[in-house]
Amino acid sequence: MTLRLADIGVNLSDQAFDVDRDEVISRAVEAGVTTMILTGTSLEESQQVLNLANQYSEYCFSTVGIHPHHAKYVQHSTMAELKSLLMENKVVAIGETGLDFNRDFSPRQAQEKVFEQHLELAIETGMPLFCHERDASERFAEMIKGCRDQISRLVIHCFTAEKTALYRYxxxxxxIGITGWICDERRGTHLHPLVKDIPSDRLMIETDAPWLLPRTLTRKPKNRRNEPAFLMEVVKEIAAHTGKKEAVIAKETLDTALSFFNLHQ
Structure with a gap:
């Protein structure tokens, strides 16, 4: 029996999917991934993934937000335009937003200002936040701490940090969103003992496709592209390190995702 899964982070508008997007969705559904949250990282991409969520409406939903990498491009009108997109039925979260002090593609001051604007939107609308954080967990926690009680729900997507950051969150x-990073024997093994510390009603899974192809796949695609159909690899790895059955991980993460994004399926 194919287990039902929810992939909370799919970059379906990426050009890597331009050649076979229909087939990618079909393979995902065949693999049991019947709920996919498409990630918006800029105003333009937020509109694109919303269009895709409407196109594949049976299985897909979208987020609306500005990734910290793009914070320096935000104009006065940007947040108002984002806010208008939040009214669309298929939009289920604000993001991707947050802080990235690893690459610093945008000045940290700009990142913090834009993140703060997203926090204000979440407080105003009651919508959950889909967040990115790299090498900035202390500042990130500091920024959300004062308003956390006013924010409905918040996920740290693609969590790859250490125990201190996990407990802080x-x-x-x-x-917490876990990706194929946990399947990477070169850099993800520190997550193995940590996943059992994440409460079942706080854990969700994602591919972050087309990136982070699970290295545990026995037959890897020649193009090295990740896609939602490979999400089961994340389930298997979490099961191996929590002592739970794969079916239990699948059900718990699905139920948590449906609750987090306020979906009724």
Whole structure:
């Protein structure tokens, strides 16, 4: 029996999917991934993934936001335009937003200002936040701490950090998104003992496709592109390190995702 899964982070508008987007969705559904959250990282891309969510409406939903990499491009009208997109039925979260002090593609001051604007939107609308954080967990936690009680729900997507950061987020009642990073024997093994510390109602899974192809795949695609159909690899790895059955991980993460994004399926 194919297990039902929810992939909370798919970059379906990426050009890597331009050649076979229909087939990617079909393979995902065949693999049991019947709920996919498409990630918006700029105003333009937020509109694109919304269009895709409407196109594949049976299985897909979208987020609306500005990635910290793009914070320096935000104009006065940007947030108002984002806010108008939040009214669309298929939009289920604000983001991708947050802080990236690893690459610093945008000045940190600009990142913080734009993140703060997203926090204000979440407080105003009651919508959950889909967040990115790299090498900035202390500042990130500091920024959300004062308003956490006013934010409905918040997920740290593609969590790859250490135990200190994980506990910092769990103490702030955040959800955690785990990707194929956990399947990478070169850099993801530190996550193996940590996943059992994430409460079942706080854990969600994602591919972050087309990136982070699970290295545990026995037959890897020649193009090295990740896609939602490979999400089960993340489930298997989490099951291996929590002592839970794969079916339990699948159900728990699906139920948590449906609740987090306020979906009724």
């Amino acid at each position: 769990l103490d702030l009642d955040c959800h």
